[in-house]
Amino acid sequence: PGQRPGDRAGVELARRLVEEAGVAGIAFHPRHASQQHKGGPDLALARELVEALPVPVMVSGGISSDERARETFEQTGAAAVMLARGSLGNPWRFERLLGRRSGEPSAEEIVEELGWVIDRAEEHLGVERAGRYLRKFYPWYADTLGLTKRERAPLVTAPTTGHARAALEGLGAPLLTA
CATH class of the missing domain: 1.10.1200 (Non-ribosomal Peptide Synthetase Peptidyl Carrier Protein; Chain A)
Known part of the structure; x- marks a missing residue:
């Protein structure tokens, strides 16, 4: 969203990219730069962006479990979620989320x-x-x-x-x- 809590620069940039540059989709990381990789993403802010933009929004950040990925989908209405660090060491997470596997790997x-x-x-x-x-x-x-x-x-x-x-x-x- 921006450098610190309350900073909405990222939201405004996303809107401008769609309205002025005509981008076809947005990847949005709803954590502030000051959080780095700590603290949860602002899913309410992500939902606000999803509802405001006429293009698909993909949400990333803080998705470190299968449950968190599902929660992010449900709470934001995002077109997709991105698993970056949340998939490291556990690439089987993708299969579980897609319903192609149940349980942890052996x-x-x-x-x-x-x-x-x-x-x-x-x-x-x-x-x-x-x-x-x-x-x-x-x-x-x-x-x-x-x-x-x-x-x-x-x-x-x-x-x-x-x-x-x-x-x-x-x-x-x-x-x-x-």
Whole structure:
């Protein structure tokens, strides 16, 4: 919406983009810049924008669970919701929201998916860059796996993709038999 609570610059900009520039849709993040990634989005403000604009509005921000995605749809009337950080480490969320899956993934699925992510990162970035790049994503997968602080340490501190693979293999036996 703007820099601080009460600032409606984002709403006014969205209206101008539609009215003056003729955009066909708007992606709206109803959190203030001062909130960064903390605090909930202002869904009432998002609903106001949805109702005011003649184009589809997609709402993003603070959608970190399946329930929050559904709530955002229901409370705003948005044409779509965007899951950014809310899907990290849990790409199965999309299947659940689309009704193509129920329940959480198994530990085996999570480990397999992360292995696939590592493979793709190595292909695109090279082994050295992939190792550095992926370190910011490992905590998300560790959360989805439900790892304790001690269990997750080897993965989230892995300096290379080889170390990450070894950490996953070390986790694999107890996780995959649970």
